[in-house]
Amino acid sequence: MSDEKPDLVDVQIDGEWHQFPKGTRMIEACRQASVEVPHYCYHPKLTSPGNCRMCLVEMGMPPRPHPGEDNPEPDEDGHLPISWMPRPVIACANTVAPNMGIRTNSELTKDCREGVMELLLANHPLDCPICDQAGECTLQEFSVEHGQGESHFREQKVKKPKNVDVGPRIRLDDERCIMCSRCVRFTDEIADDPVLGFTDRGSHTVLAVYPGKELANNYSLNTVDICPVGALTSNDFRFQMRVWFMKEVNTIDVNCATGSNITVYQREGQIYRITPRQNNDVNSDWMPDSHRLNFHWINGEDRLTDPMVKEGNNHRVATWQEALATTADKLTGIQGSEIAVIASARMTNEELLMVNRLVRHLDIGHIDTVPRNGENDNYLVAADRNPNTNGVKLVLGLDNPGSQLDAIKKGIKEGRIKALLSFQENLVDDAGFDGETLDKLDFFLTAYPLANPTADFADVVLPGGCWAEKSGTMINVAGRLQRLNKVVDGPGQTLEPWEIVRDIIQTTGGGNGIYSALDIFKQLTEEISEFSGLTWGRIGDLGLPLIETGITIPLLDREKERIAQGLIVG
Numbered sequence: 010m011s012d013e014k015p016d017l018v019d020v021q022i023d024g025e026w027h028q029f030p031k032g033t034r035m036i037e038a039c040r041q042a043s044v045e046v047p048h049y050c051y052h053p054k055l056t057s058p059g060n061c062r063m064c065l066v067e068m069g070m071p072p073r074p075h076p077g078e079d080n081p082e083p084d085e086d087g088h089l090p091i092s093w094m095p096r097p098v099i100a101c102a103n104t105v106a107p108n109m110g111i112r113t114n115s116e117l118t119k120d121c122r123e124g125v126m127e128l129l130l131a132n133h134p135l136d137c138p139i140c141d142q143a144g145e146c147t148l149q150e151f152s153v154e155h156g157q158g159e160s161h162f163r164e165q166k167v168k169k170p171k172n173v174d175v176g177p178r179i180r181l182d183d184e185r186c187i188m189c190s191r192c193v194r195f196t197d198e199i200a201d202d203p204v205l206g207f208t209d210r211g212s213h214t215v216l217a218v219y220p221g222k223e224l225a226n227n228y229s230l231n232t233v234d235i236c237p238v239g240a241l242t243s244n245d246f247r248f249q250m251r252v253w254f255m256k257e258v259n260t261i262d263v264n265c266a267t268g269s270n271i272t273v274y275q276r277e278g279q280i281y282r283i284t285p286r287q288n289n290d291v292n293s294d295w296m297p298d299s300h301r302l303n304f305h306w307i308n309g310e311d312r313l314t315d316p317m318v319k320e321g322n323n324h325r326v327a328t329w330q331e332a333l334a335t336t337a338d339k340l341t342g343i344q345g346s347e348i349a350v351i352a353s354a355r356m357t358n359e360e361l362l363m364v365n366r367l368v369r370h371l372d373i374g375h376i377d378t379v380p381r382n383g384e385n386d387n388y389l390v391a392a393d394r395n396p397n398t399n400g401v402k403l404v405l406g407l408d409n410p411g412s413q414l415d416a417i418k419k420g421i422k423e424g425r426i427k428a429l430l431s432f433q434e435n436l437v438d439d440a441g442f443d444g445e446t447l448d449k450l451d452f453f454l455t456a457y458p459l460a461n462p463t464a465d466f467a468d469v470v471l472p473g474g475c476w477a478e479k480s481g482t483m484i485n486v487a488g489r490l491q492r493l494n495k496v497v498d499g500p501g502q503t504l505e506p507w508e509i510v511r512d513i514i515q516t517t518g519g520g521n522g523i524y525s526a527l528d529i530f531k532q533l534t535e536e537i538s539e540f541s542g543l544t545w546g547r548i549g550d551l552g553l554p555l556i557e558t559g560i561t562i563p564l565l566d567r568e569k570e571r572i573a574q575g576l577i578v579g
Contacts (some may be wrong), residue, residue, distance in 0.1 A: 357481025
């Protein structure tokens with residue numbers, strides 16, 4: 010990395026002087042100076058077409074002397090006087106220059122914004138009460154602050170297509186569209202799926218999908234996120250809940266090893282939607298559709314809600330005390346070398362440390378996790394579908410997760426392994442275990458969020474909380490340590506997995522003293538050198554680099570190239 014400092018230029022913004030790197034866009038300079046410039050078409054991760062004209066500002070430069078005149082004298086601070094241009098300029102596509110002046114709140118800029126707002130609202134439908142964008146609509150916000158409250162237009166509004174199906178997950182209302190083109194540029198520049206465009210001209214311009222095409226790529230719902238109005242809406246969230254009723258929780262995606270940063274919206278224990286959260290070191294501003302929609306099962310009818318103990322061939326609901334006592338009783342007399350543990354790379358580092366404690370406490374001889382591999386989509390979906398494989402390697406010390414599963418199966422079949430403890434894994438569906446193998450065990454315990462075929466063969470079934478019902482940390486594919494934050498409480502008697510492991514340790518004669526995931530994290534910092542000196546607060550909402558993996562995230566690599574080319578701000 011070069012140690013050279015960027016060339017800085019002096020820029021006056023609303024009477025105050027600042028310094029910015031040469032080439033900084035005027036809108037970004039204003040943002041850095043904590044000055045708002047309203048905009049619609051501009052997005053730092055997309056090219057700037059200058060469509061909406063909402064970001065018009067006054068610009069000035071030092072005057073050039075006429076022939077025979079002396080150069081103007083600088084003021085006492087060394088700044089030259091500024092000669093203001095008679096016409097405003099767009100702030101999104103122009104860059105700062107030495108001794109430039111910018112006015113964002115002059116009468117000229119106010120008049121321009123009012124005019125732009127008037128034109129945008131001329132044909133806009135008055136359907137705010139039923140619009141899903143209500144509460145998040147910048148057209149509403151800017152109309153209050155920058156609109157004039159009364160329109161000069163008296164003619165009938167132009168009618169455009171409504172409730173148009175543009176893909177399997179998105180609806181389009183063309184009457185609400187303000188032609189910002191964010192969605193068009195996203196599909197072209199980010200998703201590499203240029204299926205959107207504008208047709209017709211003037212007041213009759215509409216957003217449309219190219220004939221014979223549909224907006225169906227796995228990143229299509231990002232267009233809903235960046236739409237500044239209610240033109241594009243999600244079929245999944247449409248008319249489900251008003252945003253002001255929901256609580257927002259920042260956490261991370263667990264559908265693959267990328268660990269995209271997300272915001273989860275819930276009300277009264279029910280999750281309604283997930284949106285990407287900006288992290289330029291992980292997922293930029295985006296996330297895959299398949300990941301953001303994979304939450305409905307959390308409130309499904311097949312959730313395990315109570316501990317169960319097998320009696321004969323059937324299971325009955327039990328208390329936690331009964332289930333734990335049964336576990337301790339069944340493990341009595343079984344040697345540690347005859348016990349196997351299968352943990353999950355979907356578990357947090359804190360949960361994995363408790364598993365490690367359990368293995369040491371009972372001197373367990375066999376431990377592994379279940380690998381999940383798929384195809385890297387060359388954007389954000391990693392080939393590793395487990396969110397914390399790096400945590401498994403670091404905390405459990407497994408260099409090659411999944412390599413011992415066949416040996417564990419063989420040990421069970423041969424009678425050398427008599428007890429199996431499975432945490433957060435469906436062994437039948439995801440790890441190739443069959444009923445004939447599991448029936449050979451003297452004792453089998455499974456902890457999992459959902460009813461599943463594996464539970465049919467278990468002596469003890471425990472309801473373990475899912476990703477949205479727990480807190481902890483995970484390490485993503487690039488080696489970044491990130492926080493998973495609890496969104497909702499689990500149903501019924503569900504416990505977080507670390508609590509389950511802790512209680513098993515205690516019931517089988519081990520120590521306790523653990524009351525929260527934070528307690529375990531503090532022990533991680535003491536026992537594993539890579540965590541030394543860390544705190545949850547230091548990790549923050551964006552995480553921090555922990556280990557080197559040599560793996561990068563493809564979408565971020567392309568974004569860096571676009572920034573270097575000057576196409577986007579980033």
